[in-house]
Each structure stands twice: as C-alpha cells, then as structure tokens.
Amino acid sequence: MERSLRSATWLLFLFLALAAQLTAQAAGKPAPGASIFKAKCTLCHGPDGSGNTALGKQMQAANLRSKEVQKLSDVEMRKIVHDGQANMPGFSDQLNSEEIGHVVRYIRALVKTTKQ
Numbered sequence: 001m002e003r004s005l006r007s008a009t010w011l012l013f014l015f016l017a018l019a020a021q022l023t024a025q026a027a028g029k030p031a032p033g034a035s036i037f038k039a040k041c042t043l044c045h046g047p048d049g050s051g052n053t054a055l056g057k058q059m060q061a062a063n064l065r066s067k068e069v070q071k072l073s074d075v076e077m078r079k080i081v082h083d084g085q086a087n088m089p090g091f092s093d094q095l096n097s098e099e100i101g102h103v104v105r106y107i108r109a110l111v112k113t114t115k116q
Contacts, residue, residue, distance in 0.1 A: 031102070031105070031106050031109060032102040032105075032106075033102035033103045033104070033105055033106025033107075033109075034106055036095065036099055036102055036103050036106070037103055037107070040091060040094065040095070040103075041103070043055055043056075044056040044059055044061040044088070045061050045062070045064055048065070048110065049063065049064035049065050049107065049110040050063050050064075050065060051063045051064070059087040059088070060086070060087060061087070061088070062088075064110055065110050065111050069107070070108070070111055074101075074104050077104045077107065078100050078101065078104055081100045081103055081104065082095075082100055
C-alpha cells in the first residue's frame with residue numbers, strides 16, 4: 001500500500017511537471033499567424049497593423065486595427081486576403097486556407113495587443 005501510494009504520488013508529480021512545461025512552451029510560442037503576418041503583411045501594414053509604413057502610406061494600406069476593418073466578418077476578411085482588394089494583392093497563390101485563417105485570427109488579436 002505504501003509503495004503504491006509513493007508510485008501514484010510520483011506519477012502525479014511527473015504529470016504536473018510535464019503539464020507545466022507544456023503550458024510554459026505554449027505561452028512563449030507566437031500565434032500561428034504571427035510569422036505569416038510578418039512575412040507577408042508587415043511591409044505595407046507594419047508590425048502593428050496600422051499601415052503606417054512608407055509603402056503602406058503610398059499604397060493606402062488599411063489600418064487593420066480600425067473599427068472599419070475589425071467590423072468585417074471572418075469570411076469577409078478571408079476573402080480579402082485570398083482575392084485582394086483595392087491596392088492589396090490577393091494571397092491565394094501563396095497561402096492555403098488554414099494559413100489565411102491564422103492571419104485573420106492574428107489580425108483580430110492586433111486590436112487586443114495594442115490596447116494594453
């Protein structure tokens with residue numbers, strides 16, 4: 001009985017340690033859309049999504065944190081990223097559906113990270 005209790009306690013400790021390690025790794029990991037956004041979007045929209053870059057100003061890039069952009073549905077945003085709009089090119093030849101979804105979720109998160 002004493003031996004099985006020690007074994008159970010040891011297993012519980014290992015489980016909790018592993019769970020803590022996985023949680024810490026996930027917390028330090030950037031959002032899946034962050035690297036895609038950085039590679040494909042920051043040239044015009046800037047790292048904060050404001051569109052406040054030299055090329056962004058020239059191309060009249062949208063401020064992705066604006067109410068006008070944020071009120072768009074996910075479907076509308078996905079379509080814009082996929083097909084393009086105004087001066088923005090479409091990315092259907094560079095990003096698959098899952099990657100576009102990650103970008104849309106990242107754009108939604110830009111508002112939350114800039115308000116804090």
